[in-house]
Amino acid sequence: MTDDLLARHRAVLPSWLTLYYDQPLEIVSGSGRRVTGGDGREYLDFFAGILTNMLGYGVPEVRAAVDEVLDRGVVHTSTLYLIRDQVELAERIARLSGIPDAKVFFTSSGTEANEAALLLATQARRSTQVLALRNSYHGRSFAAMGITGIRGWSASALSPVQVSYVHGGYRYRSPWRDLSDAEYTAACVQDLRDVIETTTAGDVACLIAEPIQGVGGFAVPPDGFFGAMKSVLDEYGILLVSDEVQTGWGRTGEHFWGIEAHGVTPDVMTFAKGVGNGFALGGVVARRELMDGIGANSISTFGGNPLATAAARATLDYLLDHDLQANALKVGTRLLTGLRDLGTELPAVGDVRGKGLMAAVELVVPGSDRPDPAAAARAMEETRRRGLLVGKGGRYGNVLRIAPPLTVTESEADEGLAILRDSLAAVSSPPAG
Numbered sequence: 001m002t003d004d005l006l007a008r009h010r011a012v013l014p015s016w017l018t019l020y021y022d023q024p025l026e027i028v029s030g031s032g033r034r035v036t037g038g039d040g041r042e043y044l045d046f047f048a049g050i051l052t053n054m055l056g057y058g059v060p061e062v063r064a065a066v067d068e069v070l071d072r073g074v075v076h077t078s079t080l081y082l083i084r085d086q087v088e089l090a091e092r093i094a095r096l097s098g099i100p101d102a103k104v105f106f107t108s109s110g111t112e113a114n115e116a117a118l119l120l121a122t123q124a125r126r127s128t129q130v131l132a133l134r135n136s137y138h139g140r141s142f143a144a145m146g147i148t149g150i151r152g153w154s155a156s157a158l159s160p161v162q163v164s165y166v167h168g169g170y171r172y173r174s175p176w177r178d179l180s181d182a183e184y185t186a187a188c189v190q191d192l193r194d195v196i197e198t199t200t201a202g203d204v205a206c207l208i209a210e211p212i213q214g215v216g217g218f219a220v221p222p223d224g225f226f227g228a229m230k231s232v233l234d235e236y237g238i239l240l241v242s243d244e245v246q247t248g249w250g251r252t253g254e255h256f257w258g259i260e261a262h263g264v265t266p267d268v269m270t271f272a273k274g275v276g277n278g279f280a281l282g283g284v285v286a287r288r289e290l291m292d293g294i295g296a297n298s299i300s301t302f303g304g305n306p307l308a309t310a311a312a313r314a315t316l317d318y319l320l321d322h323d324l325q326a327n328a329l330k331v332g333t334r335l336l337t338g339l340r341d342l343g344t345e346l347p348a349v350g351d352v353r354g355k356g357l358m359a360a361v362e363l364v365v366p367g368s369d370r371p372d373p374a375a376a377a378r379a380m381e382e383t384r385r386r387g388l389l390v391g392k393g394g395r396y397g398n399v400l401r402i403a404p405p406l407t408v409t410e411s412e413a414d415e416g417l418a419i420l421r422d423s424l425a426a427v428s429s430p431p432a433g
């Protein structure tokens, strides 16, 4: 029973392991974009295990690839042995990355991928100074928390890197929000220059950035933003690391990687989440000299193991064969247009933003831009009650995040939109009684 499971969860798991919903949900089974909960109800899933069930649930092609590994009886070898799927996947990801002469290192999570990226950059530059964006999220290790610019997700000030934060794409609460795209970008570029000149010794290792901030509430900078930022980084030899953990694999619709909207090739990219369609896989891609610049041995016991890499190979095949990037653009545009229409009708909606299948609705106290996390919590309950799962985020926990599997259909998008319309209308009117 869910209640019993919740009590057991609370008794034995950390209090800070946040659960969604007043009555937390156990997801028991799924098919396509629909899941069945421990409460016996069926839900349309527009959060996909935090953008990770990229193809949806119960995908036969992924299952067949995993079954084939299980049938051979070896799910694990460690990186001390050759792993055929790992090599093949690295070849493909290196090619897809657009980074010239790229090499790939596999991990089991996005956090580790970012750790590895920081290792490459700090080694190459012989500097532990790092730039990150305000409102960023990069994971939960010491270094990843150290470059996470949201107080609520960064539990410790201890950090192996010295980080300076610069302005990024969270425009809704920026002092420069009313500027044009070009002026906004110019203001952020000037801020970057100021921060380098006033808070660092100049020999900074890298700037790490999510092209669209995920946990930060799908904050989207103007196209070309990171290209402009990179022209300053280049003056100092500072590397650009693109954290594609949420934005990779075509989710933004227009591009395969989020950073491509900015006309720039990063020095390093990190990925995780969707690539294994739920099997634990992350990694870092970098130019050969950066990747090979580590002067000590390393292994990853689990990173890129046979099971995860077989699942990822099948996931990538499916993604490319079905051109899911095009689907993300088509269905994502429909979703975002519908949400923008809603936003003009409902006073509790302060901002609607996103790209492709990353859509955010920022909730505010009507008539103001004051964040309203209670409204977001109510909207989560209302959407669930009507059979839709969405996510929550933003610096103040007041942003709904809508990120279905990339296989979502137009009719499912319409179904989700109708539920969001009713739910947000319920939140916008004062509670009964």
Ligand SMILES: Cc1ncc(COP(=O)(O)O)c(C=O)c1O
Pocket (backbone or CB within 6 Å): 050, 108, 109, 110, 111, 112, 114, 137, 138, 139, 140, 210, 214, 215, 243, 244, 245, 246, 272, 273, 282
């Ligand atoms: C942009 C980004 N980077 C890194 C991470 C950390 O990934 P993981 O939870 O797999 O360690 C996340 C997780 O949400 C993320 O959104």
